Amino acid sequence: MNSRQCRVAVIGAGPSGLALASELAARGISGVLLLEREADAGGIPRHCGHSPFGLREFHRPMTGPGYARRLVATALRQGVELRSGAAVTQIGPGRRLTLSTTDGVETLSAEKIILCTGNRETPRSARLVSGSRPLGILNTGALQALVYLKRRLPFRRPIIVGSELVSFSALLTCRHAGIRPVAMIDSEAEVAAWRGAAILPLLLGTRLLLNTSLQAIHGGERVEAATLLSRDGRSRQLDCDGIIFSGRFVSESSLVRSSHLRLDDAGGGPLIDQFGRCSDPDYYACGNMLHPVDTAGWCWAEGRATAASVAASLDGRLPLAERSLAIEAGSSEIRYFTPQLLALPRSDGSALPAPPHRQLQIRMQQDAAGRLSLRDGERVLASREIRARRERRVLLPLPSIESLRQCRSVTLDFEPA
């Protein structure tokens, strides 16, 4: 078995991994190896053929593929070594990983290993939808790869399940390919994306059915119809030839689940501290595997910020945490948050670099209004009024590391308004 070494191994060449690797290289760190399991780097934007991408990074609207190419070109220009077709199959203690390429398996050791494996949508099976299992049932990701990368149509008249941002991306993808969705449905009373998005299906001739859930799928070889159930209890059958299960993103953290790293059961990604460090501090994580789902631009920015702390740790400015506290969730209305660990100040009083995570990123179970607060017993460390939509990011500023010195336990609470 081949074995090699590098300084930093970044797993996953989507927006966060590309940004992180580029930034490390730009900071003069050599030996940055970016591993991508697909044949082409770029991640999910590779197959989002529509705008807008790149506003934050390149200050102009780009299509997903154009944006992905630009990120890859930047990484290569900075001197990142990119290996595509390299699938990491195992990560372990001692900064070692196993990967598979067309040449078989090899092992790799690195001083730091960064997990940027992103997220994916929840498939039909995990949603436990009744009915038969014909062809024509897929997620937006698969639809987009089929339409934009392979120029293939899996159906002509699907139903889109969900109304998150990605659901509208599915709608635009359909439009691009000449697919005419018969309906977009959501079990809630309002669309999950921004409210104004509700106009889009109407403009494109697709019915938007809110308060409506998918009760069963029918069909032999291919999807033939779906039974929809509205909140008032009425059910009806709608002819269609496909189902797009959009959104309900989950962390792609299979590597973490089979590793020594501690997992955040709520968010599904690895536990990290403010510096992006995992429970094994030789590992870092960033991007959508921590917080499914945010935009490519947000992940890109997080990748750049996390690179600063990786760089600090490589040159000795970020020592191991002597002590850290796990933030406890004090309300069942909070779905998950990241970072979940707070590194505490060092006993010798030495300064730490500024962490990349200066805010908690939170998602609520559903639409929620009220006050979020981070407490150490009676002491409020941070607090904020929120009006949050489901699936949307909520931010709560974290106190400075120095101010955590006396903390015994930290709880994230939510009090509904």
Add this chain to the structure above:
Amino acid sequence: MPEYRASDALPSDLFDIVVIGSGVVGCAMARRFTLEGANVLVIEKSADMLDGASKANSAILHTGFDAPPPGSQEHGCLLEGYREYREIHARLNLPLLECGALVMAWNEAEAERLDELLQNARRNGVDSARLIGAVEVRAREPGVSASVVAALEIPGESVIDPWSAPFAYLLQALENGASLVRACELVGGGFDGEEWTLETSRGRLRARQVINCAGLYGDRVDRMLIGASDFEIRPRKGQFVVFDKSARGLLKSILLPVPTEITKGVVVCPTIFGNLLVGPTAEEQDSRNDASVDAAQLHALIERGKEILPALRQHAVTAAYAGIRPASEHKDYRIRWYPQQNYCCVGGIRSTGLSAALGIAALVYRQYLDRGNRHRPPADPCWPRVSWIAEAGPRDWQQPGNGGIVCHCELVTRREIRQALDGPLAPGSLSGLKRRTRAGMGRCQGFYCSAEICELTEGRISPQLAVEAT
């Protein structure tokens, strides 16, 4: 010619045996008769083998410890099938996970019944069975609920690959001279006292003898060919939930419930692919092909799974599916020769078919010999080795020249997919490809690999993934 494709004319040869159906029983039958020297043709109405009852089951290789009593057909076939699988699996490169089973008693009433099960096991020749207390159960399976009272340990219960096994049986038959026609549905036929003429959707076939292995349609084939059937298929649906591979570490053994009169009940067990399986339900239904799942039943299975193995709460569901078992109104199998008509019916092979198939084939062949038939076995039969897709053991992604991984969840390589598509017994459908390679069967259910699979399978399967190219 081992397989007659859609464009090939059907053979006019007089076959010694036509086997109707390529479920696990038909595959094992074709293998046994071919290895004994008979000239065998298998016909299958679907585009792919294993498309009926055999496509979904719990994949347990049963010892027969709780089978009907000695003397029943099921008991004999289970014991013999179990033994033969263990003899041949390594030569065919088929996996065997010897994990053992625990029949779990969750209350005193169930614990009392374990004694009776132990006696049954001994009566059935499963001597290694023994009763163990709650402490020992928990020591062996720390993940199970603390409410367990006692268990009956059956060390010989094992887990196999429910698709590779019958695939290997049929492949060995084909490689030793048997023939196969898929997408070929029986529509009628008659016996003239000498030979059978079978009418199919593809044309006419001739055979000296016919063996009905039609599974869910066994009674209908009986009625079509011999005018009557001594059983009636009562389809029984079983739904299953597959948990993510991350849950595999929670359990070493197969956990069986204390069975009731109707069913073995809900099982929690490892799969050969490294998942945990919870199921089945047991639902009587009229339809022989409606394998739809029901959300309420799936939720109930998941809840039951979590009661048994509390840590399952932290793990995601990878897949849900349903299988239909060809139960009949009888408790035992309905294996019967009709000597006047050179016809054998192998019917009512309910949930134990995967374990018993090789034994069923051996039994039917002995009965065939008893009726005076003789063949000369091939001197040096070939033993094909099928692709290894089980979790434990060397996989193609570890080997050079694999073409890269296409399905990352199940680590399926491009070479494995191409070999399946180009090789003998190539899949006729997407499900067939999944069964042969596991591509798309993992936690993302095709989120990442559907597009690639669509391209790789274009023109090779029916129906195609894509309805149109742009």
